[in-house]
Amino acid sequence: MHVRPLEGKTAFVTGGSRGIGAAIVRGLALQGATVTFTYVAAGGAADALVDDIRLAGGHAEAVRADSADAEGLAQAIDVAAAAHGRLDILVNNAGVITHGPVDDLPVEEFDRVFAINVRAVYAGTRAAAKHMGEGGSVITVGSIVADRSGFPGTAIYSASKGAIKSMTRGFARDLGPRGITVNNVQPGPIATDMNPAYVEELVLPLIPLGRMGRAEEVAALVAHLAGPEARFTTGASFTVDGGFMS
Numbered sequence: 001m002h003v004r005p006l007e008g009k010t011a012f013v014t015g016g017s018r019g020i021g022a023a024i025v026r027g028l029a030l031q032g033a034t035v036t037f038t039y040v041a042a043g044g045a046a047d048a049l050v051d052d053i054r055l056a057g058g059h060a061e062a063v064r065a066d067s068a069d070a071e072g073l074a075q076a077i078d079v080a081a082a083a084h085g086r087l088d089i090l091v092n093n094a095g096v097i098t099h100g101p102v103d104d105l106p107v108e109e110f111d112r113v114f115a116i117n118v119r120a121v122y123a124g125t126r127a128a129a130k131h132m133g134e135g136g137s138v139i140t141v142g143s144i145v146a147d148r149s150g151f152p153g154t155a156i157y158s159a160s161k162g163a164i165k166s167m168t169r170g171f172a173r174d175l176g177p178r179g180i181t182v183n184n185v186q187p188g189p190i191a192t193d194m195n196p197a198y199v200e201e202l203v204l205p206l207i208p209l210g211r212m213g214r215a216e217e218v219a220a221l222v223a224h225l226a227g228p229e230a231r232f233t234t235g236a237s238f239t240v241d242g243g244f245m246s
């Protein structure tokens with residue numbers, strides 16, 4: 001059993017300033033990785049997270065990079081890999097949700113959500129893979145809505161999470177021969193800013209464990225998939241949902 005299994009590794013996490021991404025950044029850093037993470041709006045929260053991690057003896061830095069800008073994201077990954085001399089772990093976490101029936105949401109909303117939730121996963125993985133070798137890992141944060149929408153008004157968001165689930169399988173085929181694993185973590189309802197109180201009220205009765213998940217409970221699985229115990233695990237999707245899909 002390794003106490004700091006990610007010691008000496010470098011990681012890049014998209015959307016690390018808040019919620020699940022912040023827990024992932026913290027989890028990887030506490031396990032020894034040097035972590036670069038992106039943010040767009042929450043610069044104050046990003047700085048506070050960097051300070052916290054440094055105080056705890058870890059290494060993290062925040063860079064402003066909008067996942068909607070594929071070229072900018074690829075550049076940020078190149079810069080981080082060059083600065084640290086390597087890249088071992090990419091976590092594609094940044095994502096946005098949208099609600100509304102097909103009669104209401106315009107086609108432009110499809111493009112906006114897909115640019116961040118899907119195109120950036122392709123662009124980021126493409127950029128990161130150039131810097132990775134044997135032992136590299138890519139983890140994408142999908143969602144259980146890839147498998148079951150559950151409620152009306154979720155077509156675009158569900159489709160974006162379905163796309164990254166299949167992309168995970170494709171990437172696993174492309175990168176496996178180079179010793180790089182690629183996996184998809186699908187959270188159920190997690191208590192973050194993404195879920196306002198009315199969503200909690202709607203979903204709570206459907207969760208056998210009777211509570212919302214914590215961001216740390218998703219981050220723990222991400223850290224496992226990035227670590228030495230998961231080297232034969234690739235092309236897979238994992239649910240962390242308190243039994244919501246059961």
Ligand SMILES: NC(=O)c1ccc[n+]([C@@H]2O[C@H](COP(=O)([O-])OP(=O)(O)OC[C@H]3O[C@@H](n4cnc5c(N)ncnc54)[C@H](OP(=O)(O)O)[C@@H]3O)[C@@H](O)[C@H]2O)c1
Nearest residue numbers: 015017018019020039040041042067094095143190192194
């Ligand atoms: N919460 C849930 O129940 C749940 C369930 C299933 C899946 N997920 C998925 O988990 C991931 C994280 O969700 P969350 O609940 O932690 O959301 P959140 O609390 O809304 O946080 C989203 C994070 O992503 C960043 N972000 C948003 N748009 C971005 C962009 N264009 N470029 C770069 N970063 C961007 C935000 O940074 P700034 O604020 O700095 O812009 C923030 O750090 C998403 O992919 C989401 O779809 C969440």
